[in-house]
Amino acid sequence: MLDTGGDRVEQAVAGAMALLRTTTERDWDGVRAGRLEWNCQRTGMHIASCLMAYAGQLAGRAQSAWVPFEITLDEGTDHDGLLDVVEAAAALLVAAVRTAPREARAFHPFPFRSADRDGFAAMSVAEVLLHTHDIAEGLGLAYEPPAELAEYVLTRIFPHVQPGPGHWRTLLWATGRGELPGRAPVTEWRWSNNIVIPADRLTLQGVTPAAAADLLTGGDGGFDWLEGGPFQGTLEAASMMLKAYEAGTHRPEFGLFALVRRGDGRAIGGMGFHGPPDEDSTAEVGYDLVEGARGNGYATEALRTLCEWALARDDVRALFATIEPDNAPSQKVIARAGFTQVNEYVDDGGLRAYELRG
Template identity: 55%
Template sequence: MLHMGGDQIDEAVAHAAAVLRAAADRDWSGKAGGLDWSGLKTSEHMAGVLAAYACQLTGRATDGWVPLDTALDEGTGPEGAIHAIEAGAGLLSAVVRTTPRGVRAYHSYPSGGADTSGFAAMGVTELLLHTYDIAHALDVDAEPPAPLAEAVLSHLFPHVPPTPAGGTPWTTLLWATGRGDLPGRARVTQWRWHNPHALPAGELSLREVTPAAAADLAEGGTGGLTWLGGAPYGGTRGAAGQLFKAYVAGVHRPGWGMYALVRTADELAVGAMGFHGPPDDNGCVEVGYDLVEQARGNGYATTALRALSAWALTHPEVDSLLALTTPENAASQRVATGAGYVRLPDRTPHHAYGLRRA
């Protein structure tokens, strides 16, 4: 599933409400799944976090959480709790649908912010997992539609190896969040999801591409973006295909893949840039980039490469960056030198440029 938005929130809350209403006549005072919360406390958390995500977006919070909390009224029972969850999800769904593209709001992990797609994905995740926690304790089946679980894995768990043969996206999601076992994989005891990075670069924002978006780009789609000129350059599609292959192979590392270069003034994608993989054993990471023809000559690639290189060098495992160009690609060579890279000995048939940690 390429997009995470209001429709997915609506589908997830409909699933949650149906599952929980099947157990509304049971005792919700016991612990929910492996949590320390009761079923009612878990439902209060679900409703509250959905409303909080909506407030983050409407409040355009950039450096912390909006100072607003929600709680169930004293004496609220299971049916009232389910109603509160539906209300919180309805708020988030409406806000996600009406928030302009490009708006980001604070969320602590991993990079301090998320866009509407990220908050939608987090909301769906909260609904699916905590519905399972409550239902599991009450001996009620809570398996959601497979596309929802698969979308959560692609958007928020790109570091998790794909579903093994004989498994399902749901069993993989339960394993990834410490709620289940998978044959051949160690039990997960600590976990976090990954919201795609967005790195500022002058007039541009470098938006990390998810595996789902990469698959769509590789197959000739837009990756959920609106492209200047209508489509990305061919190199972008090739790089997207490599990212998705790495994801399928279970070796993709979030942050060290591809970024779309989005012009913030009009939210048009003008190119792509990124890494050929995580840093190697020598602390070197290779970069690549291209722009659609209509965007060339504006300094976009040089500005973006400076920003991406600076971000890479904040990681202690990175000592140097490498860019390879064909001998005839003078424009690409100017981008590299303009971003501070220096000429290295050729790596036949390529010219090589490098940037080292100061």
């Protein structure tokens, strides 16, 4: 079972406070925080503001915009007082993460307009790690957080970033704060929360690299699976997605989605793409359902939804699927979704090929 993130936020904040508490007699106001335009005091305030804002978003389940509030410091608050605010904001965020239901999502603009509890936790850990680094760099101090914290961030909100030689070095490079051999410097960046595509009775929830790795080691990937799940096809898709992530070719919007019922929050199958569109703007789709969920039209509903979403994009002109000739239920699903058979056999295995064009 995946960690929902509260412990990671606490670990990140504890490490940051252990360092920053030793610097509060220094001049934070007159020192620039690393490569930022802000001074160290403004950067510390930004950490507190982000943690408080994320706590408010998640606790209030804001759906369309930021909750309209901000925090300010009382006049005369010193640097120790500022760090007290950081710790208090972190405690509120941790409480929001730990009490949020599995299916809870709240507004965040980048890039798909929402985040779940794990996303808010990962963004918070990123804010703490990166801006503590900025302050430490400005003050001429050494700072390197535990590698597992950087990995936690990378595998949840940087699915588009290929793992590099060291999680912390990779996170610094991915956010324009360092260099990696063989990679161009990063000048613009954004993290990426998992995408969710709504259907009628289901939601198609993007699987992160962390969730895929957990599934492949016998975990639930952060989902509440119907008995018998995840099915073998979903595990194979998770393996394919994880290999693409490790190779640096994964695009999260063209990865694996868990099919989650709205009524009870149970994951009943997997659906997604075998990779991003090719040079002909064609993407291959695949899917499976847990046996106990079959025969209810879920696969057809999800496939129609995914196809409509994909074909509305500028970079997709056609979708492709292959099915074994004796798999009549899957052939019915693909036909109901609008696909047509384009040839009898696509390889020596005798798979039938189907296509849907926009």
